[in-house]
Amino acid sequence: MTKNNPIGLFDSGIGGTTIWREVHKLLPNEDTIFIGDQLNAPYGIKTQSEIIALSLKNVECLLQLNCKLIIIACNTATTNAIKEIRQQFQVPIIGIEPAIKPATSLTKTSTIGVLATKGTITSDLFSSKLKLYPNVKIIEQIGYNIVNLIESGKTNTPEMRALLKEYLDPMIAQGMDTLVLGCTHYPYLKPILTELLGDSITIIDSGKAVAKQTKNVLQDLDLLNNKTSIGKCLFYTNTDTTILQSFLDDGDIAEYKNF
Incomplete structure (x- = not known):
């Protein structure tokens, strides 16, 4: 794992972009990759076993994209699946829960x-x-x-x-x-x-606290990116990218893809 690898985030849909926004604001030089599992949203009405399975799949996708740290940008996924995620993967995992x-x-x-x-x-x-x-x-x-x-x-x-x-x-x-x-x-x-x-x-809400925790963990592990340029922001969704873009198209430098 290198300092230049991206930070990964996932959510059941576009909600986690509120966390991404705080992370990007605090750590603008970090590359970020966000997965919005909009096809399966909302997670909040699913069984715990379904939430765990979807969450593990999302983490696997982010690790395949070489993410150095994973933020579970979803309260439901954190409260239901963080234990299983941490047991299965060695990468640093940051969860989110109600403040x-x-x-x-x-x-x-x-x-x-x-x-x-x-x-x-x-x-x-x-x-x-x-x-x-x-x-x-x-x-x-x-x-x-x-x-x-x-x-x-x-x-x-x-x-x-x-x-x-x-x-x-x-x-x-x-x-x-x-x-x-x-x-x-x-x-x-x-x-x-x-x-x-x-x-x-x-x-x-928990956005600023999660961003601060992300910075602290990266500092502790000596994984903070030392670039001076603005990081690349890549957003994945498994539905039409239109709604995701509508929440983010405010001047952010971003690329949108389907997965």
């Missing part, structure tokens, strides 16, 4: 909400994390159909707003003052969420 710990330090009402997929909320790993904070009320809400709408390009629509209002109103009524976005797709909803929640509720 409950920072939320507990931000809340003033000792009440936080977690909006995530069914696959994340029902996982053993997620349940074990909740037990670490017995003095905080944690309201769990499964975001049924949110990922499907985002993957269909229906982010800012009346249907999405109605769905979010249905999920958020009961959480607000219970005193939530901090909302954890427990799916990497959900940061794309921040403008709508801010509008619906107002200034009194803090919204947090």
Whole structure:
């Protein structure tokens, strides 16, 4: 493994690009390869064995492309498959999970909400994390159909707003003052969420923390790229690249391919 090898990321779809964006911002000289398994999205409604199988396949693809480190840019894949991934592969693996710990330090009402997929909320790993904070009320809400709408390009629509209002109103009524976005797709909803929640509720996700952890691991292993040029960004999807490009076409230097 060399310093010039790329960083690999994968997600069930386009959501992991929110993680990629933070990684690219912090480490702009690193080459990156992202796999969006959009054909099989969402992972959140699949069985654990299905999630494990798909995740292992994605890691294998990234390793075939000579990635020096893998980021599981998907909460559902992390909470259901990271153990199996680390057992099977020797490459450094970085997972992502809902940012409950920072939320507990931000809340003033000792009440936080977690909006995530069914696959994340029902996982053993997620349940074990909740037990670490017995003095905080944690309201769990499964975001049924949110990922499907985002993957269909229906982010800012009346249907999405109605769905979010249905999920958020009961959480607000219970005193939530901090909302954890427990799916990497959900940061794309921040403008709508801010509008619906107002200034009194803090919204947090895991993107910056994952980027910092990635940098720390690469430094520890002496694998940070020492190039001065902007890294190449390669994005793979197993469906039409149109929707993926629509979330990323904002001046980023990128190439899109099918796998």
